Amino acid sequence: MADLFDSLPSADRPAAAPAAETGPRPLADRLRPRALAEVLGQEAALGPEAPLGTMLAAGQIPSLILWGPPGVGKTTIARLLAREAGLHMVEISAIFAGVADLKKVFEEARQRRRAGQGTLLFVDEIHRFNKAQQDGFLPHLESGLITLVGATTENPSFELNAALLSRAHVVVLTRLGHEALEAMLARAEAELGARLPLTAEARAHLLAMADGDGRSLLNMAEVIASWRIAEPLGPKALGQRLQQRAANYDKSGDGHYNLISALHKSVRGSDPDAALYWFARMLEGGEDPRFLARRLTRMAVEDIGLADPQAQAVCIDGWQTYERLGSPEGELALAQAVIYLALAPKSNAGYVAYKAARALAKKTGSVPPPKHILNAPTGLMRDQGYGAGYAYDHDAEDGFSGQHYFPDDMARPDLYQPVDRGFERDLGKRVEYFARLRARRGGS
Incomplete structure (x- = not known):
């Protein structure tokens, strides 16, 4: 893979090897860096105080995972590291290599070690290896038979085994500025x-x-x-x-999660312009609009909630409109939902209250409801006190009895705490109103 190069004129470069490089070569290959100092755009990884810089200064090259988008220097850096460390480099692709290929690599590495030569094994697209194949590297890394340098465009946290990650340093390479x-x-x-x-x-x-x-x-x-x-x-x-190249976006990979996170947080941050931008980026990358419709509805429930109950309806309407119109017209309905959500008042009070209620329910186990709110369809149940003392709220003053509805020995918790924004401001007034009535009528 061609990557980065220095800004020196051609005449200032070392001469190319005569026999192997005399034929026509693509420009990208002709401009490969000849030293790590020539690599552009990766100062955060290669600088004197950066991970690879300090490793080279210490004279040790551990096993590495180079994580970054296409065309930023992963293959070139691996080749230059092998040269710097005096290691024989073997390159394979996880797309094409199998168990037999790996066995051959390891056997040849043993022969080199007996001759005093170390091996740097570069595995392109290492995330394509399955768990068993990844585990196959472990004994050879521990014995020092090979130094592994894997290249991946996917997040190693999700795609590589924990055992392999624990034996390799992850170096992040960024897109070129x-x-x-x-x-x-x-x-x-x-x-x-x-x-x-x-x-x-x-x-x-x-x-x-x-x-x-x-x-x-x-x-x-x-x-x-x-x-x-x-x-x-x-x-x-x-x-x-020149045909416009497709944006770097993997609908099932790290790009997917990064962009949906950016969209969600832009909506939560009430920035309609940023939200529309990330929404458009995902569509341009080929994202399924139905996924976006579902995620927008989640935002309405999770981040807006009862501060604007209409937000959820806007999302559902936009989703249904897309299903009826299809692309590209239906996507406009989803874009309008993005704008509405971004500008809606925000509240996660309902979300927080729900999580607190779930935690409380898990903690209290199977404690029964108080008997006065249980039905008593049989005489036996009435004899047991089911329904005794229940106050019918419609018969009470203001339609509110103020009775205690939690288990008998359980203090009343404050789960729902509405924010002072949007429609939830009115709900907060209702909560305070009923709390005053409850206190007055002894239902606390």
């Missing part, structure tokens, strides 16, 4: 020997299209350099010639 991409593009132009035929606006658009992926940027730059055009292209012409 504008500055790193700009430096990369300048280096590509130096290698190509000409500036790309783009206006300043089109150049900025090209960097945005790369979406933090260095390999994608270099591939697009190589295509653009092959065009024969008289005048620099603007953003519109560039967009017509």
Whole structure:
């Protein structure tokens, strides 16, 4: 996988190995870094005080999991680490490799160790290995037969075994920022020997299209350099010639959870613009609108609740509208629900009260209700005191008896505590009103 490179002119680079590299090579491969110091955009991982920087300074390379999006340098960093540590590097992909391939790698590593040579095993897409395959690495890591460097675009916490994670350091690599991409593009132009035929606006658009992926940027730059055009292209012409790459979004992976978290928290934070942005990002990534409709309804129940009871109805209506209209018109109904939820008064008082009630119910076990609120359909039950002393609220003053409805030996808890926002402000007044009547009538 092609990744990052330095900003030095081609003439300042060390000479390429003559025999293996004399044929045509893609631009992204020609611009691979020759040293870790040349890698762009990963200072947080490679700097002097960063994880890999301190490991190299100490002269030790432990087993690693490189976690980051595509095109940020995972493969290149692994190769450079092997070179720095003087280890023989073996590269496999978890997509294609099986048990037989791993056995062969381990046997060859034993032969190298007998000859005094260590092995760095690089496993691309390591999260694709199942639990048994991941467990197969453990004895060889503990014996020091191999140094494992795994690359993954998925969250290791979810995709890798705890036993494997406990024996490896996770290093997070981030998507490339504008500055790193700009430096990369300048280096590509130096290698190509000409500036790309783009206006300043089109150049900025090209960097945005790369979406933090260095390999994608270099591939697009190589295509653009092959065009024969008289005048620099603007953003519109560039967009017509280059198809917009899909956003980095995995509907079942880490991107899914990150973006839905961003949408939910934007709604909770009453920011309709941010909420619409994350909503649109998920749709552009191919998310199922039905999932979003369900999650929006959850937000209405969990974060708005009785502060605006209409919020839940707006979500259900938007969901039903989408089911009837389909895409793309039906998605507008969901977008309107996003706006409504973001601007609605917020309260989690009902949610908190529900959780407290569940905890209290679990704690008190099977304690029975007080007998005065039990039905007594038989004489035996009446003889046992079922229903004795029950006060029919409709016969009481103000339609409120103030009786105690909790178990006899249980003090009355305050589970529901409404906030002073939206419709719940009115509910709070009702709670206080009934509390005063209850105290006056001795029902506490």
